Amino acid sequence: MIISSGGYWIGYEDQDSSFSSGLSSGGDIIVFADSEDNYLIVTLDPSQELDSLQLSQSFDENGEGCYTNPTPGAQNGECITLKNDENINISKHFLIHQNYPNPFNPVTTLQYDLPKKGLVNITIYDMLGNVINQLVNEVQNSGYKKVEWNATNNQGQPVSAGVYLYSIEAGEFRQTKKMILLK
Incomplete structure (x- = not known):
């Protein structure tokens, strides 16, 4: 998945803190990265149900964004960097x-x-x-x-x-x- 500039992705977390997503009915892999390039890979199980909206995410043109609590109508505050899994393995320069x-x-x-x-x-x-x-x-x-x-x-x-x-x-x-x- 590649999310273009101005696009957005919305993730959900249930009461058990297990991630689910509306990205596909077959499940997905999400990769979270901090500023030191430590990665957390989350595999989304398509059988999980969405209990409540907990997280929101928007990506820039580099496929990077912010993992944070949603702030409808306002800019998000401090966040953990998030990269989609397709951009993790692509470098722009040798x-x-x-x-x-x-x-x-x-x-x-x-x-x-x-x-x-x-x-x-x-x-x-x-x-x-x-x-x-x-x-x-x-x-x-x-x-x-x-x-x-x-x-x-x-x-x-x-x-x-x-x-x-x-x-x-x-x-x-x-x-x-x-x-x-x-x-």
């Missing part, structure tokens, strides 16, 4: 995050945001430019992605401690960052 942990031993996570479907290549290099490991070489859908590297080469053998580079390519985008393996 972005590579610094690996974590860094320095690492024996495993690190490489995280990146892919704004559109495309061929993604993630390659690990030593400081001389030699290919150590190709972690990803596949078409991926848009979204927030992550892959782990366990400090091994393409043959599965452990590599020595040192500084390594990881390069991520997707379409015309390419970016490289450093990481440090300690042993």
